[in-house]
Amino acid sequence: xxxxxxxxxxxxxxxxxxxxxxxxxxxxxxxxxxxxxxxxxxxxxxxxxxxxxxxxxxxxxxxxxxxxxxxxxxxxxxxxxxxxxxxxxxxxxxxxxxxxxxxxxxxxxxxxxxxxxxxxxxxxxxxxxxxxxxxxxxxxxxxxxxxxxxxxxxxxxxxxxxxxxxxxxxxxxxxxxxxxxxxxxxxxxxxxxxxxxxxxxxxxxxxxxxxxxxxxxxxxxxxxxxxxxxxxxxxxxxxxxxxxxxxxxxxxxxxxxxxxxx
Amino acid sequence: xxxxxxxxxxxxxxxxxxxxxxxxxxxxxxxxxxxxxxxxxxxxxxxxxxxxxxxxxxxxxxxxxxxxxxxxxxxxxxxxxxxxxxxxxxxxxxxxxxxxxxxxxxxxxxxxxxxxxxxxxxxxxxxxxxxxxxxxxxxxxxxxxxxxxxxxxxxxxxxxxxxxxxxxxxxxxxxxxxxxxxxxxxxxxxxxxxxxxxxxxxxxxxxxxxxxxxxxxxxxxxxxxxxxxxxxxxxxxxxxxxxxxxxxxxxxxxxxxxxxxxxxxxxxxxxxxxxxxxxxxxxxxxxxxxxxxxxxxxxxxxxxxxxxxxxxxxxxxxxxxxxxx
Numbered sequence: 001x002x003x004x005x006x007x008x009x010x011x012x013x014x015x016x017x018x019x020x021x022x023x024x025x026x027x028x029x030x031x032x033x034x035x036x037x038x039x040x041x042x043x044x045x046x047x048x049x050x051x052x053x054x055x056x057x058x059x060x061x062x063x064x065x066x067x068x069x070x071x072x073x074x075x076x077x078x079x080x081x082x083x084x085x086x087x088x089x090x091x092x093x094x095x096x097x098x099x100x101x102x103x104x105x106x107x108x109x110x111x112x113x114x115x116x117x118x119x120x121x122x123x124x125x126x127x128x129x130x131x132x133x134x135x136x137x138x139x140x141x142x143x144x145x146x147x148x149x150x151x152x153x154x155x156x157x158x159x160x161x162x163x164x165x166x167x168x169x170x171x172x173x174x175x176x177x178x179x180x181x182x183x184x185x186x187x188x189x190x191x192x193x194x195x196x197x198x199x200x201x202x203x204x205x206x207x208x209x210x211x212x213x214x215x216x217x218x219x220x221x222x223x224x225x226x227x228x229x230x231x232x233x234x235x236x237x238x239x240x241x242x243x244x245x246x247x248x249x250x251x252x253x254x255x256x257x258x259x260x261x262x
Numbered sequence: 263x264x265x266x267x268x269x270x271x272x273x274x275x276x277x278x279x280x281x282x283x284x285x286x287x288x289x290x291x292x293x294x295x296x297x298x299x300x301x302x303x304x305x306x307x308x309x310x311x312x313x314x315x316x317x318x319x320x321x322x323x324x325x326x327x328x329x330x331x332x333x334x335x336x337x338x339x340x341x342x343x344x345x346x347x348x349x350x351x352x353x354x355x356x357x358x359x360x361x362x363x364x365x366x367x368x369x370x371x372x373x374x375x376x377x378x379x380x381x382x383x384x385x386x387x388x389x390x391x392x393x394x395x396x397x398x399x400x401x402x403x404x405x406x407x408x409x410x411x412x413x414x415x416x417x418x419x420x421x422x423x424x425x426x427x428x429x430x431x432x433x434x435x436x437x438x439x440x441x442x443x444x445x446x447x448x449x450x451x452x453x454x455x456x457x458x459x460x461x462x463x464x465x466x467x468x469x470x471x472x473x474x475x476x477x478x479x480x481x482x483x484x485x486x487x488x489x490x491x492x493x494x495x496x497x498x499x500x501x502x503x504x505x506x507x508x509x510x511x512x513x514x515x516x517x518x519x520x521x522x523x524x525x526x527x528x529x530x531x532x533x534x535x536x537x538x539x540x541x542x543x544x545x546x547x548x549x550x551x552x553x554x555x556x557x558x559x560x561x562x563x564x565x566x567x568x569x570x571x572x573x574x575x576x577x578x579x580x581x582x583x584x585x586x587x
Contacts, residue, residue, distance in 0.1 A: 047478070050482050051481070051482075052478045052482055072481065072484045072485070072486055073484040073486075075484065076482065076483055076484025077484070080482065080483075081482040083478070083479060083482075086475065087475070087476055088529075089336055089338060089474065090333075090474055090524070090529030091528075091529060092471070092475075092528075092529050092530065093528070096471065096530055097475075100471060100472050100475065100483060103468075103472060103483045103484055103485055104483065104484035108466075108486070108489075109465055109466070111465075111468060111532075112468075156483065156484075
């Protein structure tokens with residue numbers, strides 16, 4: 001049985017469907033990238049898988065269980081989401097934010113125990129934030145902020161980690177830094193990853209399989225070599241590009257190409 | 263609990279105790295500590311004890327509700343009155359005063375009970391106005407709260423403007439807020455509600471941290487967001503309604519005290535709520551002393567003092583530290 005099965009999902013906000021008929025499945029420990037143009041429904045798909053929103057149609061199965069029928073706290077112990085940034089009007093410390101990730105293990109009227117603080121310490125250590133734990137989140141750089149979100153998700157001790165464009169607005173150093181962190185978590189702890197990404201080359205280098213979506217529907221779901229083809233990219237992104245192979249990894253690299261003559 | 267927080271909390275508790283004693287000594291007439299506890303002064307002492315207890319619980323409750331709503335609604339301008347309780351209670355009280363309402367069994371409790379009932383009705387109205395399906399959006403809550411407040415305030419203005427002289431004075435006095443205790447049953451009810459409200463809020467404060475980050479994030483961390491909202495909504499409504507129906511509209515405490523407390527403890531609501539309660543209690547007790555002393559032999563409405571003293575103090579505080587809080 002597959003670890004995660006997304007079956008024929010139709011989902012959106014209010015009465016408006018943003019994604020339609022999306023299906024894919026993932027094995028345990030796999031790193032899956034979701035790529036697609038702006039507004040194609042990547043975030044909506046992640047929100048549906050994490051039960052932030054309920055789908056209009058279709059099911060998401062984790063093992064044999066329907067995610068949208070599970071108790072929220074039980075689900076949050078298995079699936080964690082790191083969103084796009086911390087939007088808080090209050091300046092919490094890094095440690096306070098990461099501690100929030102322990103919520104699904106603490107009862108409604110309960111409070112955190114020694115074990116929870118231990119898990120927070122471990123999550124900070126894994127993400128290299130131990131030194132910054134007392135720093136205010138408003139004083140962090142974008143890369144550090146992204147680490148905090150990942151640390152908080154790790155404090156939930158999930159089997160599946162969902163990430164929404166974790167490398168947006170980061171320079172190439174921070175990009176590889178964050179994705180290497182995610183990959184090491186995947187390899188060492190057997191964490192399954194589903195990650196929405198904009199940068200096709202990073203997606204190609206890091207992901208085992210890619211789900212390409214366009215206008216709310218899945219175009220294809222396959223290994224990067226089969227998805228990142230110039231004809232597919234041209235029709236989905238409406239951009240001219242050349243696809244080559246990276247020398248070291250053998251994975252495709254996408255080079256944008258100007259339509260203007262030189 | 264770290265040492266800084268423990269020290270700050272201890273300091274606040276000591277300050278509160280000191281201000282309570284100051285308030286017992288400095289009523290409208292100063293009675294030296296030595297003779298305050300003599301048998302002849304028992305009557306005055308009891309009155310002053312009742313009054314200072316009401317001031318402490320009103321200040322503490324309003325500050326705690328302010329802190330709760332600022333976190334829950336993710337809005338630093340939220341205060342206990344923003345969801346329409348005060349105008350509802352105000353209308354209830356003004357109607358009771360104007361009609362000379364004196365329900366036989368209730369007697370002098372008619373006005374506060376009418377205010378309490380109207381306050382809860384108005385907040386329920388606000389709640390159902392903003393409910394869409396099974397969700398209650400925080401922006402919708404704020405918006406309908408503001409709308410209901412201005413509508414009811416209009417009605418209050420009209421009733422007060424059409425009132426006879428005598429009714430006008432008592433209605434205005436009520437609207438401006440005061441801490442006079444005229445019924446021990448009311449005092450004990452307010453004390454019980456404030457104390458239990460504060461205790462429950464401290465226990466649930468963890469959820470406010472998560473809610474203040476954003477509802478979607480809270481959902482992904484497994485928090486039952488709607489249940490949390492309803493819990494805090496009920497706690498803050500009952501606390502605010504009970505204070506407003508006994509003390510009238512004491513403004514500003516619920517808005518500024520949480521900000522001041524946040525400067526002491528940081529934004530973590532598990533620390534912020536106890537600190538807000540203590541700061542609110544201290545502030546209102548001191549304002550109450552000022553209300554009795556400043557224009558002696560007249561007593562000033564305490565709501566005027568809280569606003570007039572609190573405003574400049576708050577601005578000073580904001581200007582002094584330019585770092586983002």
